[in-house]
Each structure stands twice: as C-alpha cells, then as structure tokens.
Amino acid sequence: MSYFGHVFTHLRKDLQLEWRSRDSVVGMLFFALLVVIIFSLAFDPTAAVSRQIAGGILWVALLFASFTALNQSWTREQRNRVLDAQRMSPSPASALFLGKALANLIFVSFVELVLAPFFLIFYNLHALGQGWMLAVVMPLGTWALVCNGTFFAAMSLRTRYREVLLPLIMVPISLPALLGMMQATTAILTGESDPGIWIRLLVAYNIAFTTVCLLLFETVLSAE
Amino acid sequence: MNEARQADESARTTGLLAAARLDGVSKLYGGFAALRKVTVEFAAGSSTVVLGENGAGKSTLLRMIAGLIAPTRGAVHVFGDEPRWQRRRMAYMSHEAMLYDELTAMENLRYFARLHGGCVCGAPEQALRAVGLDPALTRPVGQYSQGMRQRAALARALQTDPELLLLDEPFSNLDVDSAKHMVELLMEFRTRPVSTAAAEQGARGRTIILTTHQAHLAEPLAETTLTMRAGTILSVSDAAREGER
Amino acid sequence: MRRSRIYSTVGLVWLVLTLAAIAHGTRLALVVAPTEATMGNVQRIFYYHVPTSMLSLLFPYVNFVASAFYLGCRRRDPMRALTADAVAIAAAEVTVVYSSISLLTGMLWGRAAWGIWWTWDARLTSMLLLWLLYVSYLMLRKLSATGQTQTLAAVLSVFAAIDVPIVFMSIRWWRTQHPAPVFFGGPDTGIDPSMMPAFVWNIVGWAMWGVFLLVFRYALERRRQEREQEAALKSIEGTLEIAQ
Numbered sequence: 001m002s003y004f005g006h007v008f009t010h011l012r013k014d015l016q017l018e019w020r021s022r023d024s025v026v027g028m029l030f031f032a033l034l035v036v037i038i039f040s041l042a043f044d045p046t047a048a049v050s051r052q053i054a055g056g057i058l059w060v061a062l063l064f065a066s067f068t069a070l071n072q073s074w075t076r077e078q079r080n081r082v083l084d085a086q087r088m089s090p091s092p093a094s095a096l097f098l099g100k101a102l103a104n105l106i107f108v109s110f111v112e113l114v115l116a117p118f119f120l121i122f123y124n125l126h127a128l129g130q131g132w133m134l135a136v137v138m139p140l141g142t143w144a145l146v147c148n149g150t151f152f153a154a155m156s157l158r159t160r161y162r163e164v165l166l167p168l169i170m171v172p173i174s175l176p177a178l179l180g181m182m183q184a185t186t187a188i189l190t191g192e193s194d195p196g197i198w199i200r201l202l203v204a205y206n207i208a209f210t211t212v213c214l215l216l217f218e219t220v221l222s223a224e
Numbered sequence: 225m226n227e228a229r230q231a232d233e234s235a236r237t238t239g240l241l242a243a244a245r246l247d248g249v250s251k252l253y254g255g256f257a258a259l260r261k262v263t264v265e266f267a268a269g270s271s272t273v274v275l276g277e278n279g280a281g282k283s284t285l286l287r288m289i290a291g292l293i294a295p296t297r298g299a300v301h302v303f304g305d306e307p308r309w310q311r312r313r314m315a316y317m318s319h320e321a322m323l324y325d326e327l328t329a330m331e332n333l334r335y336f337a338r339l340h341g342g343c344v345c346g347a348p349e350q351a352l353r354a355v356g357l358d359p360a361l362t363r364p365v366g367q368y369s370q371g372m373r374q375r376a377a378l379a380r381a382l383q384t385d386p387e388l389l390l391l392d393e394p395f396s397n398l399d400v401d402s403a404k405h406m407v408e409l410l411m412e413f414r415t416r417p418v419s420t421a422a423a424e425q426g427a428r429g430r431t432i433i434l435t436t437h438q439a440h441l442a443e444p445l446a447e448t449t450l451t452m453r454a455g456t457i458l459s460v461s462d463a464a465r466e467g468e469r
Numbered sequence: 470m471r472r473s474r475i476y477s478t479v480g481l482v483w484l485v486l487t488l489a490a491i492a493h494g495t496r497l498a499l500v501v502a503p504t505e506a507t508m509g510n511v512q513r514i515f516y517y518h519v520p521t522s523m524l525s526l527l528f529p530y531v532n533f534v535a536s537a538f539y540l541g542c543r544r545r546d547p548m549r550a551l552t553a554d555a556v557a558i559a560a561a562e563v564t565v566v567y568s569s570i571s572l573l574t575g576m577l578w579g580r581a582a583w584g585i586w587w588t589w590d591a592r593l594t595s596m597l598l599l600w601l602l603y604v605s606y607l608m609l610r611k612l613s614a615t616g617q618t619q620t621l622a623a624v625l626s627v628f629a630a631i632d633v634p635i636v637f638m639s640i641r642w643w644r645t646q647h648p649a650p651v652f653f654g655g656p657d658t659g660i661d662p663s664m665m666p667a668f669v670w671n672i673v674g675w676a677m678w679g680v681f682l683l684v685f686r687y688a689l690e691r692r693r694q695e696r697e698q699e700a701a702l703k704s705i706e707g708t709l710e711i712a713q
Binding site (some may be wrong): 005006009013014017020021076079080081082084085086087088089090091222224 | 287290291292293294311312314315316319320321322323324325326327331335336338339340341364380
Binding site (some may be wrong): 252253254255256257260261294296297346 | 544547615616697700701704709
C-alpha cells in the first residue's frame with residue numbers, strides 16, 4: 001500500500017475512535033468556550049478594544065484547549081498497549097504521525113467552526129480588514145499548533161508529569177507561530193495593517209516544522 | 225563479519241537458520257540490568273516456553289526479539305537480520321489486548337491488516353473464526369469479556385500468518401479453560417504449513433516463543449523450556465531428550 | 470592516571486588564565502575606561518552585557534552540533550554518542566547561565582537608560598525566548614524517563630535550532646526599540662577607541678570562563694556516565710552469584 005494509503009488508514013481510524021467516544025472534541029469545545037467567557041468577563045471590552053484583543057484571546061483559548069486533545073490522542077494509543085502493535089507493524093512510523101496530526105487538525109478546526117459564532121457574539125465583532133483572509137490564517141495557524149503539538153505529545157508520552165511537560169516544551173517552540181497567528185488575526189480584525197507578512201511567516205514555519213516532524217518521528221517513537 | 229555471513233549462508237542452505245538469536249545481550253535501565261549477557265538461540269520450527277518469576281527478564285527478552293527495545297550491549301538477530309527489518313514475518317501478543325476499545329474486533333483486525341500492507345482478502349474473518357469469535361459482532365472490544373479479548377488479540381497476531389509468534393504472558397488474565405483453549409489454538413497454528421515463499425527462504429515451520437509463570441498451562445507447547453531468573457537464563461531443557469532419559 | 474593529571478593541570482592553568490583575563494578586563498572596564506558622556510558610570514554595564522549576550526548566542530550552536538552528532542551515531546557507536554550528549558547538556562546549561570546574565574544586566578541597563586526594567590522590544594524578547602527554549606530543554610531532560618532522555622533531548626535541540634532563526638525574524642518584525650547594533654550597524658556606530666581594550670578583554674575573559682564552565686560540566690557529566698556504566702557492568706557481571 002502506498003504511503004498516503006497508510007496515512008489515510010490511520011486518519012480514518014482516529015476519526016472513527018473520536019466518533020465513537022467524542023470525548024476529546026467535546027472536552028476541547030467546552031474548555032475553549034470557558035476561556036472565551038472568562039476573558040470576556042475579565043476585560044469587559046468595548047467593540048473597538050475587542051478587535052484589538054480578540055485575535056490573541058481566540059488563539060490562547062485554542063492553544064489551551066488543544067493541549068487536552070493532544071495528550072488524549074496518544075493516551076488512546078497507549079491504552080491496551082496498542083502502540084506496541086503500531087510499532088511492530090511494517091507501515092512507516094511517520095504515516096502514523098501524519099494521520100494523527102491530520103485528525104487533530106480536523107478536531108481543532110471543528111471546534112473553531114462551532115466556536116466562531118459564540119466568539120463573534122460575545123465580543124461583538126465584525127472584521128474591518130479582509131475577512132476572507134481568516135480562511136487562510138485559521139488553517140495555517142491550526143496546523144502550526146497541531147503538527148508540533150502531536151509531535152511533542154508523542155515525545156512526552158513516556159515521561160513523568162506528561163500533562164505538564166507538553167505545554168512546557170511546546171509553547172516556547174511554538175511562540176513565533178503563535179505570534180504570527182495572533183498578529184495576522186488582529187491585523188484582519190482591525191484592518192490597520194497588512195497580515196501578509198505574518199501569513200508568510202506561518203507558511204515558512206509550517207513547512208520547516210512539518211518536515212522535521214516527519215523526519216524525526218521514527219526516532220521519537222522508538223526511543224526506549 | 226564475513227565469517228558470520230558465511231555461517232548464516234550455510235545455515236540457510238541447510239535449513240537450520242535460527243528464527244531468533246541473541247548474542248551476549250544485556251539490557252540496562254539506568255543501573256538496573258533487566259538482561260545480563262544472555263546468549264540463546266531459538267531454532268526455526270521450534271516451540272519454546274520461557275519460565276520465570278516477575279522481573280526475571282522474560283518480557284524484556286521477548287520485546288527485544290520483537291524489536292521493540294534495543295539491547296544495550298550484544299546483538300539480536302531475527303531470521304539472521306535486524307529485528308526491525310523482519311517485522312513482516314513475526315507477530316507479538318501480550319497479556320494486554322493491543323486492540324482499540326472503541327472499535328469492534330473486525331474493525332481492529334482490518335485496520336492492522338491494512339497496515340501490514342497488501343490485500344486484506346478475508347484474513348481477518350478467517351482469523352476471527354479460527355479463534356471462535358463471530359466476525360459480525362457489533363460490540364466494541366471494550367465490552368468484551370477477558371477471554372474474548374484475549375482471543376481477539378490472538379486473532380490479531382495470527383491474521384498476518386507469522387512465521388515467528390511471540391507471546392508474552394498470554395494466559396495471565398484467563399481462567400484455566402480459556403487458557404487450555406488458547407493452547408489448543410496455538411497447537412493447531414503450529415501445524416499450519418508455511419507459505420511457499422517463506423519455505424523457499426528456509427523456513428522449516430512456525431516458531432513459537434511463549435513466556436509465562438504458569439508452567440502447567442503451557443506444557444503442550446514446551447518442546448524446549450527456558451528458565452530465567454534475575455536477567456539470566458538458568459537452564460534450558462529439551463522435552464524430547466528428557467523423555468529419552 | 471597520567472592523562473587525567475595532564476587534564477587537571479591544563480584545566481588549572483586555563484582557570485588561572487581566565488581569572489587573570491577577567492580581572493584585567495574588570496580593571497579596564499571599571500577604572501581605566503573613560504566615563505561615557507551621556508550615561509555616566511552606568512554605561513560600564515555594557516562591558517558585561519554585550520560579551521555575555523554575544524556568547525549566549527554562541528553556545529546553542531555547540532548544543533545543536535553535539536545533539537545532531539548524537540542522533541547521527543547513537544545506533545552505530547553508542548559510546549561516542551554519549552560523549553556528544555555530555556557536550557550537549559554542558560552547552561545547554563552554559564547557554565542558560567549566560568542568557569540569564571545577559572537578561573539581568575540588560576534589565577539594569579534598561580532601568581538606567583530607559584527608566585524601565587523591561588520592555589517588549591525585539592532583542593529583549595528574542596533573548597527571553599532563547600532562554601525559555603533552553604530552560605524547556607533542561608526541563609525535558611529532568612522529566613523524561615531514563616534510557617530515552619538523550620534521544621528526546623537531542624530531538625528537542627534540533628527543533629530549537631530551527632526555531633531560533635524564525636524567532637529572531639518574527640520578533641524583529643514584531644517591533645524594534647533596542648538601540649541599533651553597536652557594531653557593524655552602519656557608519657555612525659562603533660565605540661570610542663578608548664573603550665575598546667576594556668570591551669575586548671571582557672569578551673576574551675568571559676569567553677574563556679564559558680569554555681571553562683563547558684569543559685568542567687562536560688567532565689562532570691562524563692564522570693557520572695562512567696560511574697553509571699561501571700555500576701551497570703558490575704550488575705551484569707554479578708549475575709552468577711545472585712542467580713545461584
């Protein structure tokens with residue numbers, strides 16, 4: 001079977017697992033909603049202020065919410081030691097990674113779509129810049145989060161204090177991407193500056209780190 | 225190096241190539257030695273039971289042959305090669321099911337068959353029937369009884385038609401009757417002919433290595449019995465030779 | 470035995486030279502160099518701040534090269550890979566020490582020059598992120614399970630190495646408030662020749678100190694690894710007595 005056939009097999013399995021249990025998407029959704037509400041209560045922003053801070057709040061909410069899903073996505077593999085069966089199978093390890101990262105991309109994107117209306121209502125938002133560009137920024141930013149996030153979650157899989165370690169190693173590495181997605185979103189919402197440079201940053205970041213993740217995943221999976 | 229290759233070559237032509245071989249293998253976890261200088265060979269077509277208490281190094285030995293852990297010192301060979309290049313020819317099963325709780329047995333088996341590559345071609349159905357499970361069951365594995373889970377796990381291991389089957393404490397969660405049933409299944413598996421391609425490569429039959437701390441259950445499979453303790457092999461006894469004496 | 474004596478002699482001589490260089494640099498910086506016109510004596514922080522900042526950008530390279538080497542030969546030659554890992558951990562710790570000093574002296578300078586301890590300017594933020602990256606590297610080493618620490622740390626180091634240029638570019642786009650680079654920044658930059666000796670001697674002194682720390686930490690880590698291997702060897706050899 002071809003490489004992408006394997007990726008698709010993994011992706012389908014992850015979607016199937018989530019469809020049966022629904023725990024990580026529901027958990028993520030509720031968590032992100034809570035963060036959005038808390039920030040709204042804390043700052044009680046006017047429409048103009050909202051535009052300035054909404055980009056940041058949105059991504060902080062998604063970042064925190066995705067930690068829960070990222071850890072969960074590997075815990076599933078560890079239950080019943082399925083991971084051993086994965087490692088024994090002759091399919092390439094990076095296909096397992098790519099399938100899982102794509103599944104996480106779908107989960108987080110779903111959360112974004114559900115969250116969007118609440119977000120617009122609570123923060124009384126409408127974009128002053130080119131709103132359609134959000135359709136470019138959101139997937140790019142989400143991939144930047146889940147690609148490295150899936151990788152680092154696999155890295156912290158067999159460590160002590162797994163839940164703590166994931167944010168500790170993921171956030172410092174992801175900071176330029178976080179900066180990029182927040183700045184781009186703010187630029188689109190306020191219409192005061194051009195998000196182009198930040199989109200280019202996200203593209204470069206994604207290309208660089210997706211490559212490294214694919215190349216090094218085998219090493220991480222077989223580290224024992 | 226060259227001599228070793230020649231030895232392998234001659235072993236292959238005479239059909240005596242070991243299914244798995246460990247040469248002076250040690251495994252350390254920090255300062256703790258899980259295996260100490262173990263040298264042992266598992267002949268192709270043989271069936272071996274590894275006995276020992278918890279922590280004797282049985283699981284480490286088996287996981288090392290499976291290629292799941294690398295030795296700190298020494299070398300492991302499976303069919304004369306590094307274990308990770310021979311994954312297609314072996315299967316590993318532990319006392320945990322190694323199946324997804326949320327999927328049905330059939331979905332689990334199909335998934336792993338696809339990862340194994342090639343066509344799925346009814347192998348999952350056959351494997352499930354062979355262990356006495358109904359392929360049409362719609363309950364997810366998470367709701368199976370312990371015995372059913374173990375049988376499904378065995379079906380997952382057998383469906384790829386392995387030449388080398390590694391079983392790590394397969395009876396530990398089973399009652400005596402289920403364990404006996406599993407031994408029967410394994411005895412039946414041993415007699416299955418290997419595929420022609422494998423036979424051309426010198427496979428003499430199917431090799432089973434099984435670890436357990438319940439020796440009486442595995443007796444029918446104990447052609448050879450290895451006893452381990454504190455990371456070393458204490459004794460090797462051969463059932464056939466014992467009988468002659 | 471003889472070799473270790475040679476090593477410790479070389480180390481001692483190096484330490485003495487280092488301390489001498491630092492002492493000389495300190496004298497030049499605090500006594501000999503002229504007082505700067507606008508900032509007064511506070512400007513003397515510069516002699517410590519700039520060398521440590523420059524050096525804290527250098528040690529991550531050592532860490533990266535050692536980590537890449539570790540990943541490359543951990544299967545073929547595990548013993549040499551362990552040596553590389555010892556270099557990597559030493560370099561990471563020195564990076565954290567030097568970037569901490571750079572951040573602290575920078576804050577002192579900022580308080581005097583700008584009236585604030587901290588500002589989210591490009592260079593400060595980049596340095597802070599560099600510090601965060603290597604602190605998280607050390608956290609990973611501390612929290613991961615034995616046996617896989619080295620591999621995971623080496624992987625993270627590769628990620629950090631790729632991240633650093635992206636961080637610097639993105640922060641630069643984000644904002645710039647730091648004084649333009651003093652050196653190589655254009656025709657109007659550069660310091661007064663009378664300040665040069667103090668500056669150069671401090672760079673030399675602190676670079677030597679950094680190398681000393683690196684080698685010392687490396688030797689410590691090697692000793693720890695050797696002791697671990699000895700203990701392991703003993704537990705392998707001790708087999709037969711225990712078994713019978």
